[in-house]
Amino acid sequence: MANEQNLTPFPKGVSGNPAGKPKGIPNSKTRLLRLLELVQIKTNPITGEKEEFTVAEQLDMMVLQKAFKGDLRAYQEILDRLEGRAKQTNEIELSGGLQINWEEKKTYVEKTGSL
Numbered sequence: 001m002a003n004e005q006n007l008t009p010f011p012k013g014v015s016g017n018p019a020g021k022p023k024g025i026p027n028s029k030t031r032l033l034r035l036l037e038l039v040q041i042k043t044n045p046i047t048g049e050k051e052e053f054t055v056a057e058q059l060d061m062m063v064l065q066k067a068f069k070g071d072l073r074a075y076q077e078i079l080d081r082l083e084g085r086a087k088q089t090n091e092i093e094l095s096g097g098l099q100i101n102w103e104e105k106k107t108y109v110e111k112t113g114s115l
Helices: 028-036 055-068 072-083 102-112
Strands: 039-043 050-054 091-093 099-101
Touching: 028 055, 039 055, 050 055, 055 072
Parallel strands: none
Antiparallel strands: 039 050, 091 099
């Protein structure tokens, strides 16, 4: 246990990590979103014409091309994005015939906050 007499709070406005990330530096999510929005002129693989595509659209086209070539994982990813992933449930049968459905347990925990 810490000696409470030795504990001193940081003064107001002073960081506990002065060598940390400076203010105003964008985080990785912000940087990636900016990069995905960049536009390049590329040939549309379906029409064959030059068009402007964002980097995100080009990545989507790469997944589509893999699916066209027979990659089932790429096709499944497309379906999951469009229709949502299939709901997965787990059932456990305990001795004595008691069954627990994971979705029911999860809902119970979310509502009550306890097991």
